[in-house]
Amino acid sequence: MKRLLKLAPFALLLPTLASASVVWKGDFETGNLSQWDREQSVSSSRLQVVSASVREGRYALKTIVRQGDDPINASGNRNELLYLSREATGSEYFYKWSTLFPSSFPRSSKWQIFTQWHHDGNGGSPPLEFYVVNDELLLRAGGSNGKIVYRAPLRREHWNDFVLHVKWSPDPRVGFLELYHNGKLALPLTKVATQYSGQRNYLKLGLYRDESIAPEGVVLHDGFTMATKLEDVMPPVVAAPAPVTNPAPSHPAPVTRPGEGSASEQPSPIAQVPSSSDEATPGSGGIVPDDPMLGTGMVPAASCGASSTGGTPLLVVVALALVAMLGRRKQAPAYARARRSRSPRR
Structure with a gap:
């Protein structure tokens, strides 16, 4: 005993x-922006914690960008949140979040970035970015001359659930990306450089777009989680229980009359997502002197979350x-x- x-x-x-593998959460369940390190916005009304439209929990982030919104006097218009994660070279993480584009989200041939991992250097496009061009979602690594590793049709009024697995390295033989989109493996593990040499990255979430886009842009984000294990950002799907088979009766089975009994339903095949050849290049997102990193050297989604x-x-x-x-x-x-x-x- x-x-x-x-x-x-x-x-x-x-x-x-x-x-214990959950490193950080920026899921807005505090009811405010306190989980994040900094805002880059022209007004508090541009980054709102809301409860009317959420993917999980009680709160989500509503980001609004209007033409002329330029809180850091750089290229493009933006309102974004920053988390100074400073991923070291050789580190490996899983990132989970959900993004919704309302029906009013502008259709434009220009770039509109909604999630990015920026470098701490002075100027240039980020080494890893999710953005929209026309009606297509794209993931690119390596900056403006980098490689588009994933693309998919943009669905408005639909939550996009992302789980991104990253090995951070400027060496394309070491770094890699792996992406789950809406609970399915969308990008198998792909070797690619995910950092610039001698620089670390930090997370920016919101909306950052070409300054020529005139209509108001609205994007919702929810559930951001950073972890070191896949199971803490995307729990395994529980399989449906097998049908119970009744034992054979000891007496003669009754005769089934026409119209009695039931037919089992078979699941329909999953449609393959077509790809598009349209693409555009986001402009350079220069970092200005007030940027916090400058010179530092530095599924089924409603159930997603840390176990x-x-x-x-x-x-x-x-x-x-x-x-x-x-x-x-x-x-x-x-x-x-x-x-x-x-x-x-x-």
């Missing part, structure tokens, strides 16, 4: 350790094993006494 009590504290830690109970099954197994061990220790003395009582006395 004493041994069981000594092991109990370690068993209680198991559920906590199961979700807090992943260790529970293991806890049950440990507890049962300890109880069984204790039971065997109690049985041994009783068995010995029984043998002595049956043995003839000498």
